[in-house]
Amino acid sequence: MTTISLTQSILGLLAGIILIVLLTARFRVHAFFALLLASILTGIILQLPVTDILGSIKSGIGNIMGSLGLLIILGTTLGLILEHSGSTTVLANYVLRRTGTGRSAMAMNIIGYLVGMPIFCDSGFIVLSGLNKALAKRSGIPMIMMASSLATGLYAVHCLMPPHPGITAATGTLHAETGKVILYGLLIAIPASIAGYLWSAFAARHIAADVSNSEETTEAVKQGPSVLMSVLPVAVPVLLIAIRSLSGLETSSPSPLLQSISILGIPEVAIGVGILLALTQLKSNRTHILQEGAEKAAGILVIIGGGGAFGAILAKADIGSHIAQYPSVVALGLLLPFLVTALLKTAQGSSTVAVIAAAAILQPLLPAMGLDSANGRILCVLAMGAGSMMISHTNDAYFWVISKFSGLEIKDMLRVYSTGTVVMGVVSVGLVYLLSLLLA
Known part of the structure; x- marks a missing residue:
């Protein structure tokens, strides 16, 4: 195959990204078709044969589905079951009483963090919007202030913790260890969520309260699950993943019990336990909710497939090896995945699309950035997760x-809120850097 020049690689990359931005942000085209058309356009610019373009598209979809599909389907289903059983409202009311x-x-910020996990x-x-307005x-x-506090709590774990689609896709693309990405992501999301709340309180301090937004009252769960049974489906999977990841069981040859x-x-198994x-706690409609979970996951999977x-296609451009020739760019280290993802997020709006595209661009650069190790891949994924927060507008x-849903002025x-996402992103990448010092 003919060697692809740096100019051709960059032109193909920029054309693909610009097309994604235009189709998703300007013309509201579904992200899957935007990514698919961008793949074809980039392949044409790279002068790839039609058969190679189609082959790469098929293999790209198949590989990402094989590594992430089950995790996303199970995670989506767990979230729906908790919603329909009333567990999320039980958890919310418990935190409010405290x-x-x-x-x-x-x-609401704490509730957002907790509910946002699944x-x-x-x-x-x-x-949670009805509870929030009441x-x-x-x-x-x-x-x-109320809406931004809730939104940032939810947003922190959405951007930093699998099985949410963007961070999960990046984990699969970079072959990072999912269990440790979940655990470190959850930890980093705590100060990120707090930063979102503190900024919301600071930025909204001179804005008057509007008590006419809603006449709803706090939702009460008459026959919902107990607080313990509301927490267990989330806590047990996290605990199981933590035990496996932190004990090193995945690399040892333990006894039958271990x-x-x-x-x-x-x-995937831990989330399956959470689903069970x-x-x-569901009294009825189990079959309907499981079907709804599969159908909702399908919409996410096609985006990740795209x-x-x-x-x-970007892998064919070999952009990583070209960029690796510029030491000043590669020397940015963890800042590079953060900045690339932040730029993509701000330009086209979707955290999921931003992380997916950034992971494809940065994967070949891992050795040059000094991140081609088990911990390095985890750190790179988390840095991209931090970048995917900036800037939500x-x-x-x-x-x-x-x-x-909150009746707010733009x-x-x-x-x-938008400035709060900047604060969250900066705090998160700072914590990723501190984590890199601990793991060094």
Whole structure:
């Protein structure tokens, strides 16, 4: 095959990214078709034969589906079961009883972090928006502060923790250890979530409360699960994954008992255990909810499949080896994956698409960046997760979910929430850097 020049590689990359941005942000084309068309365009610019383009697209989709499909289907299903069983509302009301109405914004931030583990940020915000509006009215806290506090709590884990699609796709592309990405992501998401809350409180301090937004009251669960049974479907999988990852069971040859624990700690198996625990709290409609989980996951999987196709085409461009020739760029280390992902996120709006595209670009650069090790790959994934937070604004669907379900002005959203995502991203990448010192 003819050697592809640096100019040709960069032109193909830029053309693909620009097409994705235009199709998703300007013309509202579904992300899968935007990624698919970008793959074809990039392949043409790289002068690849049609058969190679189609072959790369098929293999890219197949590889990413094989490594991530089951995890995403199970994670999506768990979130839906918790939502339908009332577990998320039980958890929310429990946290509120502990914090009190006067600390409603802080409580909603904590609730967002907890509920956001199994549920995608947009779904979580929609589920909790009625509770959020009722508390804003009762407490007299400005709605923008309440909404931004909840939104940033959900957003922190969405960007940093598998099985959420973007970070999961990056984990698969870079062949990072899923269990440790989950654990470190959860830890980094705590200060990121707190930073989002503190910034929301600071930025909204001069905005008057609007008590006319809603007449809803806090939702009560009359026959919902207990607090313990609401927490277990989330806590047990995290505990199983933690035991496996931190004990080194996955690399040893343990006794039959420890072998069983090791198997249960595989992320897909652990989430499956969470699903079984959550299903015990459903009184009816189990079959319908399982079907809904599979159908909802399908929409996420096609986007990730499109990202896999685009990544496979970009691999043909060998952009990594070209960029590796410039030591000043590679010397940025963890800042490079952060900045690349942040640029893509800000340009086209989707955290998922940004991380998928960034992972495909950066995967060949891991050796040059000094991140071609087990810990290095984990750190690179987390740095991209931090970058995928910046900057959520008017081209982000989540931005509009927050605005519409809270009845907020765009100028207030930009002033409080959008700037808050910048703070969260900077705090997160700083913590990733500190983690890199600990793991060195």
